[in-house]
Amino acid sequence: MGKIGMTELILILSIALVIFGPSKLPAIGKSIGEAIGQFKSHANKLTEDVMTPADDVKKDEKKEN
Template identity: 65%
Template sequence: MGGRFGISELVLILAIALVIFGPSKLPSIGRSIGEAIGEFKSHANKITDEMKLDDQDEKKKES
């Protein structure tokens, strides 16, 4: 169990989602999940950039 999904697992998850939510709701759910992942990535990148700037500022102060 390496935490990775294979093709059969993804098909099973999609089939269960199709049964639960129906075909009309799946595109909006997918879009919402995609937007949430995009926001998470942008915030994570912003935090990483801020930490790099803080490290650079500390190095300048030490010099």
């Protein structure tokens, strides 16, 4: 259920073309791409911020043993 096939993708793009018109689609695509890029960047930073203290705790535990 989670996968989009070629037919569904073509249908979605056709509907978007009819609704927004050919002049707006590149701008919309750029905006969506930038939003996804920012989301990935922030998610990676959050993961790094969470994992770094956990790694420090593990190193401290090894030093104590």
